[in-house]
Amino acid sequence: MNTTSPTRVNLLIFDLDGTLLDTLEDLWASVNHALAQFSLPLRSMCEVRQFLGNGARYLISQSVGEQHASLLEAVYDAFRSYYLLHSSNHTRPYPGILDLLRQCKARGYHTAIVSNKPDAAVQQLHQRFFADVIDFAIGEQQPHIRRKPAPDMVYAALQRFRGKGIYIGDSEVDIATARAASLPCISVDWGFRDRQFLVEQGAQHIIHLPEELLTLLDHPDFN
Numbered sequence: 001m002n003t004t005s006p007t008r009v010n011l012l013i014f015d016l017d018g019t020l021l022d023t024l025e026d027l028w029a030s031v032n033h034a035l036a037q038f039s040l041p042l043r044s045m046c047e048v049r050q051f052l053g054n055g056a057r058y059l060i061s062q063s064v065g066e067q068h069a070s071l072l073e074a075v076y077d078a079f080r081s082y083y084l085l086h087s088s089n090h091t092r093p094y095p096g097i098l099d100l101l102r103q104c105k106a107r108g109y110h111t112a113i114v115s116n117k118p119d120a121a122v123q124q125l126h127q128r129f130f131a132d133v134i135d136f137a138i139g140e141q142q143p144h145i146r147r148k149p150a151p152d153m154v155y156a157a158l159q160r161f162r163g164k165g166i167y168i169g170d171s172e173v174d175i176a177t178a179r180a181a182s183l184p185c186i187s188v189d190w191g192f193r194d195r196q197f198l199v200e201q202g203a204q205h206i207i208h209l210p211e212e213l214l215t216l217l218d219h220p221d222f223n
Contacts, residue, residue, distance in 0.1 A: 009222055011163030012104055013154055013183070014134075016115035016122060017052060018170035018191025020097050021129065023117075024049055025090040026083070031063050034079035038071050040064060052192050053171040055116035055140050055147045056080065080118060087121050088128050094190055096210035101133035103214060112157035112165075113137035116147045116173070136160055149176035154183065166222055168213065172201040184222055186213065 017023045028048040035042055043051075043063050051062040060076045061069075104111055111134045115122045122139030130137075138145070138153050145152040154177060158165055167178035170191025175198070178185030187203040188210075189195040198206055205221075207213055216222065 009164050009166055009217070010108070011110045011112065011157065011161050011165035013112045013114055013157050013165050013167045015167075015169035015171070015174050016113050016117060016125065016137075016139075018193070019168060019174075019188055020093060020101075020113070021091055021125060022094055023087070023091045023125075024052075024192070026087055027052065027059070029089070030079055030083040030086060031059065033082045034060070034075045035063060037078050038068075038075055040068055040071070040075070049192050053116065053173040056083075056118050084118075084121055084124065087124060091125070091129075093129055094210065098129075098133065100210040100213060101130065105133055107214075107217075110135050110161045110163060112160070114148065114153035114157060114177075115139045148173050149180050151177060151181035154178075154181040166217070170198075172197075175201050175203055186216060 014020050024045065028045045031048055032042045048063065051059045056079065057076060060079050061072055064072050064075050101111060113122065113126060113134055117139050119139035119141050122137050126134060126137035136157055138156055140147045145156060154167065165183055166186060167174065167181065167183045168186045168188065169177070170188045171193050175185055175187065185204065187198045187206045189198060189206055189208055195206055205216060207216060
């Protein structure tokens with residue numbers, strides 16, 4: 001990627017589910033609604049949580065299971081249709097997130113969302129919760145843009161702002177995405193993976209509260 005980057009970090013690139021938004025209950029309800037349409041066994045919230053991070057199709061393939069693989073496309077379509085109508089029934093920003101984003105903007109950072117969630121849902125949630133505090137959002141199923149951990153979506157954000165960025169996420173997929181894009185990564189432990197798991201996956205910097213990000217951004221590693 002050939003861009004002229006600033007000398008200091010000016011772009012914060014966030015994962016969405018498990019990092020900015022607690023989407024678990026709505027995803028769980030949508031998965032089970034789709035499964036029920038085909039009389040398939042329902043999944044627990046814990047199971048759905050473990051399936052998250054690799055995009056909607058992976059979520060549904062894991063939820064359907066190999067023994068019912070012939071129904072994958074039909075269940076996936078049912079899930080997408082239902083989720084687009086119910087993606088914010090229970091979904092909310094994690095405590096402290098909106099204040100954090102306002103402070104990031106006040107400091108002069110650009111902000112972006114990159115998500116393996118279908119792009120239509122990403123745009124819907126961006127407008128619903130973050131229209132004033134997130135500059136750019138991109139999700140899965142954009143033409144010629146691969147899902148994470150491929151770095152394509154991160155590159156799209158960097159190119160848009162000609163930025164020098166930091167990636168913030170909650171999962172092993174996010175750690176791998178940052179590595180693929182050659183960006184520093186900050187992991188959060190309030191999302192869909194716990195702290196010990198993140199350490200095992202190679203996380204270098206882990207925060208427990210959103211406000212800790214502001215302190216970490218002053219660290220020499222990120223400037």
